[in-house]
Amino acid sequence: MQEGKIVKVSGPLVMADNMEKASIQDICYVGDLGVIGEIIEMRGKVASIQVYEETSGIGPGEPVQTTGEALSVELGPGIVSQMFDGIQRPLDTFLEVTQSNYLGRGIKIPALDHNRKWTFEPQMTVGTEVVEGDIIGIVQETKVIKHKIMVPIGVEGTLTKVEAGDFTIDETIYEIETANGTKSFTMMQKWPVRRSRPSKEKLIPDVPMLTGQRVIDTFFPVTKGGAAAVPGPFGAGKTVVQHQIAKWADVDLVVYVGCGERGNEMTDVLNEFPELIDPTTGESIMERTVLIANTSNMPVAAREASIYTGITIAEYFRDMGYDVAIMADSTSRWAEALREMSGRLEEMPGDEGYPAYLGSRLAEYYERAGRVVTKGSDHREGSITAISAVSPSGGDVSEPVTQNTLRVVKVYWGLDAILAQQRHFPSVDWLQSYSLYSDEVGKFMDVELQTDWSVMISQGMRILQEESQLNEIVRLVGVDSLSEKDRLTLEVAKSLREDYLQQNAYDDVDTFSSRQKQLKMLDTILTFGSEGQKALRLGAYLEEIMKGTVNLRDKIARSKYIAEDHLEKFDDIITEIKTTMHEIVSKGGMTND
Numbered sequence: 001m002q003e004g005k006i007v008k009v010s011g012p013l014v015m016a017d018n019m020e021k022a023s024i025q026d027i028c029y030v031g032d033l034g035v036i037g038e039i040i041e042m043r044g045k046v047a048s049i050q051v052y053e054e055t056s057g058i059g060p061g062e063p064v065q066t067t068g069e070a071l072s073v074e075l076g077p078g079i080v081s082q083m084f085d086g087i088q089r090p091l092d093t094f095l096e097v098t099q100s101n102y103l104g105r106g107i108k109i110p111a112l113d114h115n116r117k118w119t120f121e122p123q124m125t126v127g128t129e130v131v132e133g134d135i136i137g138i139v140q141e142t143k144v145i146k147h148k149i150m151v152p153i154g155v156e157g158t159l160t161k162v163e164a165g166d167f168t169i170d171e172t173i174y175e176i177e178t179a180n181g182t183k184s185f186t187m188m189q190k191w192p193v194r195r196s197r198p199s200k201e202k203l204i205p206d207v208p209m210l211t212g213q214r215v216i217d218t219f220f221p222v223t224k225g226g227a228a229a230v231p232g233p234f235g236a237g238k239t240v241v242q243h244q245i246a247k248w249a250d251v252d253l254v255v256y257v258g259c260g261e262r263g264n265e266m267t268d269v270l271n272e273f274p275e276l277i278d279p280t281t282g283e284s285i286m287e288r289t290v291l292i293a294n295t296s297n298m299p300v301a302a303r304e305a306s307i308y309t310g311i312t313i314a315e316y317f318r319d320m321g322y323d324v325a326i327m328a329d330s331t332s333r334w335a336e337a338l339r340e341m342s343g344r345l346e347e348m349p350g351d352e353g354y355p356a357y358l359g360s361r362l363a364e365y366y367e368r369a370g371r372v373v374t375k376g377s378d379h380r381e382g383s384i385t386a387i388s389a390v391s392p393s394g395g396d397v398s399e400p401v402t403q404n405t406l407r408v409v410k411v412y413w414g415l416d417a418i419l420a421q422q423r424h425f426p427s428v429d430w431l432q433s434y435s436l437y438s439d440e441v442g443k444f445m446d447v448e449l450q451t452d453w454s455v456m457i458s459q460g461m462r463i464l465q466e467e468s469q470l471n472e473i474v475r476l477v478g479v480d481s482l483s484e485k486d487r488l489t490l491e492v493a494k495s496l497r498e499d500y501l502q503q504n505a506y507d508d509v510d511t512f513s514s515r516q517k518q519l520k521m522l523d524t525i526l527t528f529g530s531e532g533q534k535a536l537r538l539g540a541y542l543e544e545i546m547k548g549t550v551n552l553r554d555k556i557a558r559s560k561y562i563a564e565d566h567l568e569k570f571d572d573i574i575t576e577i578k579t580t581m582h583e584i585v586s587k588g589g590m591t592n593d
Contacts, residue, residue, distance in 0.1 A: 004047065004064045006031065012051045012301040013344040016064040019047035025070045025194060031058040033106035036087065038071050038305075041345055050341055052087050052302040053105050070195075073309055074111040075316045076169045076188030077118045077139045077147045080253070081286050083270070084111065086294035086306030103298065117166040118187065120149065120173050124159055131156040133319060133375025136174050137164075139187065142287040144278070145253065148320040151176070152189045153198060153375065193308035197315040199372035206440040207371075209325070209385055212248035212512035213241070215428045215501045218522065219461060220435040222411045224251070224323050225371030225383035228435075229405045232415025233395030237427045239265050241413065242327045242389055244426070244505055247276055247285055248512045251385065252322035255290045257310040260303045260333020263295040279512065296333065304337040311368050311384070318382035319374045326369070330389035331362065335401045351400040359404040366408045410436035424502050430464050449519050456522055460496060463529065467493035484542035485533060491546070492529035499557045500525055510560050517562070520570035524556055527574050531581040538585045548584045552576060 002022055008015040014030050014037060022028075022039055028049050030037045035055065041048035049064065073088045083091050085103070088111040098104040122137040124130065134151045136159070141147035157178035167173050169188040176183055191197060205225030211217055222228045232238050239261070246254045258266040269291065276285040290313055294306040307328050314324045328334070335358060342355035350356040369386035373379065386409075392399045395417060406412060412434050419427035435441075442454030466489050470482060479487065500521055504510040513521070532545055555573055562569050 002066050004045075004066075006058065006060050006062045006064060007046065008060065009055055009058055010344050011340075012055060012299060013341065014049045014051055014055060014058070014064070016047050016049060017045055019064070019066070020045045022047050022066045023068075025192070027067045027069055027071055029065045029067070029106075030055075031062040031064070031106075033058065034065075034108075035106050037064075037301075039066070040341070048345060050301045050304070051299070052305065053103070053299055070192035071305060071308075072190040072192045073312050074188055075191055075313070076112055076186075077141050078112040078116065078169065079290055079313060079316075080142050080145050080147075081289065083291040083293055084309070085298065086259075086292065086302030086304075086309060088292075088309050091293065112169055112188065114168055114170050117168055118147075119166050120164060120187065122162045122164050122174075124162060126159055126162060128159045129157075130159050130176060131375070131377050134377055135320070136162060136185075143283045144281045144287045149173070149187050150189075150319060150376070152185065155183070155185075157183075191312055191316070193305065193312045196368045197312070197319060199319070199374055201373040203371045203373065203381065204440075205371045205383065205437070206444060208437070208441040208444055209323075210248075210250040210515060211245045212514070213244055213426055214503060214513050214518050214521070215426055215430065216245075216413065217513075217515070218457060218500075218518055219430060219438075220411060220413055220428065220433045221437055221441040222385060222387070222435065223371075223437045223441065224385055225369065226411060226437055227366045227369050227386045227388075227409040228411035228413060229388055229390055229402070229409045230413045230415065231390040231392055231397050231402045231405075232420075232427070233392070233417045236395070236415035236417050236420045237425055238389040238391065238415060239329055240505065241415070241426050241428075242329055242387060243269065243272070244511070245325065245387060246289070246327055247273075248279070249325050249385075250280070250323075251325045253288050253290070253314075253317050253324045254285075255292065255310045255314045255324060255326040257292045257294075257306055257326065257328045259292075259294055259306050259328055259330060260296050260300075260336065261329050263297060265329070266291070266293045266295055300337045300340055303334060304341065307331070307334055307365060311365060311386075314384045315368065318372065318384050321374060321380035321382045323383045323385070325385045325387060328386070328388040330391045331365075331405065332389075332391040332401050335362075354400050358400060359407065362401075362404050363408045366405075424497075425505060426503065428501075430461070430501065431468055445515070449515060451519065453519065456519075456526060459526055460500075460522060463489060463493050464496060467497075484536055487542055488529070488532050488536065488545070492525065492532070495525050495528070495553070495556060499560060503560070507561070509563055513560075514564055517564060517567055520567055521559060524559060524570050524573050524577070528553075528556060528577050531577055535581045535585050540581075540584050544584055544587075545581070549577075549580055552580055 004016040004019040007017045026039045028037045035053040037049040037051035039047045040050045118139045135148045137149045139147040157176040160177045161175040172184040205223040207224050208221045209224045273285045292310050294303045314326045369384045371383040392402050414429045414432040415427045416429040445453040
């Protein structure tokens, strides 16, 4: 440890002299209170320290002590179902220690519970040759997550001791004879948050992640191991989209990072998630969720660290072979923290005052997502899917954070404030959004559903794009100027928009749609369109079709409320569509009232 002295305090930035033996990224204890900080710049003997707590009352002359260690997280049993702040301090424990709803300063709390005992079940026997990443044993952390105790990175040798039973995370449970002698290991390991955990091989992410949200799964899918951005103005529903994906995505674990967002949104998460039941396990969603809260009223420097804390925890569970989704809400607030610290360091500003390295920092974060073959002698695959909200000022997506994000992610779910005002949720703009995973997902779904899924998607998107063009004509010269074929296209597009793309998050049935239900709903709407166009070609009139299908169109509109265990009702609707259209054509000509 080296001790220096504070020479300057500027908000969360503290400058200390006599720090020549310190290094960049070292953690320090600053001032008489001992608040936590990290060295982010060295100029000769003077270190610039980013402090993760409130600095009011700290002044020049107070001591600074370095630890010689980088900002790290504790990885071991006890992470899941917890709520941490941006530097992995457990907020429940904080509340107990301080007896206050506000963060106390200089309070040192371990990230994990070091007194709780966990039941450890060995998976390997003494004498086994082990390498980094091998699973030594298992702890049942929650009802749905088996915590796999892995050989730390950089360790290999012969297992000389392994014990079953109940242990704390500090007690020795196994020993390995390495080239440098016998070493003892516990259930816990530490990892610096700014360094990505290594893997054997990075794979192409080609397996879609099911979110249960029809507009996403159908037209703008994201794969397990992919990266998606959700930009949108205030009130467009970014947080709602992320909450829905966190609730319903077919992943093993969710890491939700509330980065600079309003405290009431994290309160909603805390109130809602324990009550939600995971459809695959029948247990509470919290049994597979890690929450990291660094809301807008918490120290700005810890906001910058929070997404690294989140992605490191996600990598740890990925290395166990799990599929993990990490939600960052929002990276714009994280970028604002970067901008504030950059300004205090007097660095040359880039676009709109953001630091010149904004793009590389964002890329560095998103590149830690992906689907990989993990370390270890057995073949395990794991993935991290990164889904981040972006909050551009005034909804201007040409601003630097959105543009730098879109350079590195492959999915863009652009939210539209007008759709949100019309109560159309999820308010994803189908004309502006895109997914570069569509081809891979289309091939996967064609095999999975044994149908021409990709053809249906192309057909549906073509109808929505045609509607946009036809609406331009309607605004200029009125709907009567359109041919009957085009007017039927508008009717089908309306059904796609209002019946298929729009979902009610508060309805028990409509909040989630399986792949099979999405297929049948889309098939029903497209069948109505294709049978209607066929009827027009065979001599039927549009007015005749619209009159004869009033009840049928009502059934299509209400089909979103058909439960997952009654999907055969869609087949009945499709049969009725074909029968009704055949009857209309067979009558021939206009029907009299």
